[in-house]
Amino acid sequence: MRDGLLIIYPWIKALHVMAVISWMAGLFYLPRLFVYHAERGGIGQGTAEPGRSFAVMEDKLLRVIMNPAMIVTWLAGLTLVATPGVVDWGSTWPWTKAAGVIGMTAFHMWCAGERRRIAAGQIAPGRRYRMMNEVPTLLMIVIVLSVIVRF
Template identity: 40%
Template sequence: MLWIKALHIIFVTSWFAGLFYLPRLFVNHAMVNDTATVAQFKLMERKLYRFMTPLGVLALVFGTWLWLGYGYTGTWLHIKLALVGGLVVYHLYCGHLVKVFAADGNKRSHVFYRWFNELPVLVLFVVVLLVVLKPEFA
């Protein structure tokens, strides 16, 4: 089961790298206007999203395997699973934004994407604390 845990950590870390970097690309993309740079950002965003999606799926698969194998229970786990569900929605919304940028349909400023970029950091912070501390809630 330690192999499964190691693979889960590897895929979660890799997925988060994409969740951190893709919105950062959106920040920069929202700031540029020249055709060549815009085309480069579109390519980078599309390739990164296509690369990070299987990483997220594998993180979920190995996380589910751990859950079934260890049989974790508790409120901390329910909170963690809700946050992971939120990350999946965030990931899918990033995919929507990739399509919006690809169609030159972005209406938001780089400031919005700077704030949007911080959401997975906050979720990671809370999830790590929940997993390590496994707090009991009354």
């Protein structure tokens, strides 16, 4: 098994990076859709249900792109961690990266919960979503510095 993981390591790493890019794109965009929904959702030009377009986009982004990307990110990441010689658990960086990824997952869950609340008609002011839109950026900085600089 060890040799098998070493052989497929570059492929798993490539898959991991692609999944992270997809996941992050969704984490950056979904709160922005929440802002638009909160601030412009009631301005429907000829639609029977104002804000319906935003609700559909939010739902599909979460279900079709973000959820699968998060799952692949986690599975590929855990496979990379299981590859011999990849992680030095005596260093600080794997722990700060893990904390960042757990934070990113918690933010993903917040987004999913918020999408359900918005679908139920309980939409917060756009300012709240604008502030929350900064969270994935901060977590990304922690994760990238942890992996690249390995502090």
